[in-house]
Amino acid sequence: MKLKTKLIIAFLTVLLLPIILGTTLIFLLGAYQISTIEKTYKISGTTVESLSNSMQTISSLTEESYHELVDMAAESPARMEDATALGEFNRLLQEKNAYLLVRKGYTMIYVGTDMENADSVIAELPDYGGAETTSENGIYLGGDAQSLVKQVDFEYPDGDKGSAFIVSDVRKMIPELEELMVDIVVCIVFILILTACALTYWVYRSVMQPLQKMQLAAKNIKEGNLDFEIRPMADDEMGRLAQDLEDMRVRLRDNVEEKLRYDRESKELISNISHDLKTPVTAIKGYAEGIMDGVADTPEKMQKYVRTIYNKADEMNTLINELTFYSKIDTNRIPYNFNTLSVNDYFEDCAEDLSLELEAKNVEFGYFNYVEKDVKVIADAEQIKRVIHNIVNNSLKYMDKPKPKINLRVKDVGDFVQIELEDNGKGIAAKDLPNIFDRFYRTDASRNSSKGGSGIGLSIVKKIIEEHGGKIWATSREETGTTMYFVLRKYQEVPIYE
Template sequence: MKLKTRLVIAFFTIIIIPVLMAAMMVSMVCRYQIGVVEKNYGITGTTISDFTNSMQVLARVTEKPYHELKKMSEHTFEMEDATELDQFNKKLENKNAYLLVRKDGTIVYTGNDDDRVKAVIEQLPGYGDTDTTSENGIYLGGDAEALVKQVDFRYDDGKEGSAFIVSDVSNVIPEVGHFLWEILIGIVVILILTSAALIIWIYRAVMGPIGKMQTAAQNIKEGNLDFELKPEADDELGKLCQSLEEMRGRLKDSAEEKLKYDKESKELISNISHDLKTPVTTIKGYAEGIIDGVADTPEKIDRYVRTIYNKATEMNTLINELTLYSKIDTNKIPYNFNIVSANEYFNDCADDLSVELAAQNVGFGYFNYVEKNVRIIADPEQVKRVIHNIVNNSLKYMDKPKGMINLRVKDVGDFVQIELEDNGKGIAAKDLPNIFDRFYRTDASRNSSTGGSGIGLSVVKKIVEEHGGKIWATSREETGTTMYFVLRKYQEVPVNE
């Protein structure tokens, strides 16, 4: 479940559940308190609505005593009997009320000695007031804070008399107060429990993935990338876990690539150092021979100087390879793509190769099967580098007395395919898939003697791929190797008139 969905659910839950639970609780508490009130005060028919109006409850509480008082007033001698009045007043005490009796404007009986009685007496209605001579009575405000029910009668001597049931509104009935407090406390408890449950629900949903991510971040900080962070759900935090896992994977790949790069760089330095050491030693030896006078004839001096020149040329080739490797590694090989004729271009390449290979006593065959109008999109200098790197690689590992290299150019649909075949030692099947990897050497001992940095074919692959083509090889041990690569043809797009 998404975090957004959880929050929406929590929002509605914290509104709906407390309302429903509060309604249920109010109903149960009301029923309980109604039972208590009816039992304590001897009333019936009390409803939940009565609890919303304390005056109505008080009026109901003194309803029965009011009718008893009316019957007493019919016997005027009872209204003058202090004992009868005290007994009646004791009944009212249980109902949070007391009795006042007035005769001809003078209070003749007071059932309460509270300080507010004076304020009540000052506000008592007159004889015959119809608003107070009812079951509901009237409310006296100010300092009195009382509900008054009035019963009018006449004494035997003809004087006006009034009896009042006074209910103290300031304290209300205790059960109503308890009811309100219970409702308030219940609502607070419901809110606390609902909030706590939702917080725990969201906390577990959030802190579980966050805890895992914290552990993962600590591992990454310490350089430990050999772990897996699995998202628990397809939500926002799950996607964050997935992103962190992808970051960890990339960091691990980057770290492994860096280790591999460092290893390759060290290997390159070692290869270059080893390959430079041989010509430097040769140059130094022949130079000392000239200085020491060992080369004492013009012929010897010429041979020594030519050897020094050739070894210096080898060193320059190695340095150029190192420079090219640096450019490849930073994607800074300069390309100058042109549209060139396949026939003319590869004819020129074949002429150069025939001269170069003849000087090394290696046979050369050239076979061109493309039409004269076929053109390719290529950087002539870089494609020539590809061909020369492949040829030089073949020459390094040529083990036959009479070496042979064939160049074939074929039309294969949208591409021109170039094949360079030699009759050298060949490449083992286990090594063939790796020969285009940087620094890969099929035979370290043989390479040590033949030289080379181990990046020649990786340069070839990079250049061919930058031309939009691909390169591959086939080989049989002791028979020879054939390198294939393709270059994209140039095709004119017809313009609609």
């Protein structure tokens, strides 16, 4: 889940959850308090709507008392002057936050509360016979009175008019309603706090946990420790950031490993070149000392010594050229010069050069071309010759037959031209064959071998062929010989339609 989606959900939750939970709790608390009010004040039919109307609520509290007062005034008007009876009735009214006033003529004969509280009400009491005051709903007295008054008119036994009033102070709320309001406020505050805490924890956990992991990962990377893994916890912005950090870690690790490998290979190359340079340098030094000491005292010996010095110097030059070319390979600075080459013409020239070179070394050479005359390839002539030269030199290096032989074959294989270089040398073991194109890999592990070489000849070959868009591989049988194959894509002219 995206962080944006989480924030939207959090916003909607903060907005809707308190409303839903608050409404539910208000309903439950309201039902409970209504039940308590009805039981306490002996009323029925109370609803949330009636509770929200203070006049209706206060009126309902004294509804039963009003009917009792009507009955008592009608049946026993003499009791309306009995202080004990009036006091008992007033006590019941006080339980309902109301009190009793009794008037005889125009004189108040009973006041069921403090006069200080009753004066403002007494001053506003209606006269006898008001139809609107004799209903059970009562009338509202404003001003300083702020009371709901229910009036019962009657006649005393001596013929005087009388009125009894049930007075309810509208400024006093039912305690249960006050508790309900407090409970509602407390519940809403609790719900808001609970919702905020839950959502804060949810967002914090979804953000801080990945951040802590990435912080630890960044610390490890800073300290150079790259051998760990960052696993994204979710498919969101934080997860993608973690994946980017993991990709960076992998790339840094690969770069470090590549640098270590490069340093190791460079050291190995330098060691190999240094070792292989010792042999020709020692020979040159020995033959030069022989000339200086007069050992070459005949023209034949002098010529032999000079030729040997030249050959050893040429070996040194070959090793140095390989080192130079190796550095160009590693920095991708091989100077390619691609041209369209006729397969027949090019490989006939190569075969002629190889024939002369191998004949001088008493190696039998065979050339076989199975390609049509018009077949062409796009290649760098100089680099392809380097490929052939390196493969042939590698074959000669490991030749162990008394009658060495190398064959060059050129074949048409569909969209490619396939070149094969076959020798009858000692062959390559099956376990070594997959590795022969790796840098510095040598089937004879000992550097004391007389074969020499830097160990990068075939890796150079593979690099050049791959840069030409081709492929190289080998087959071999021990004690029988090895065949190297590489392919070059044909050049195909695209017709232009006018």
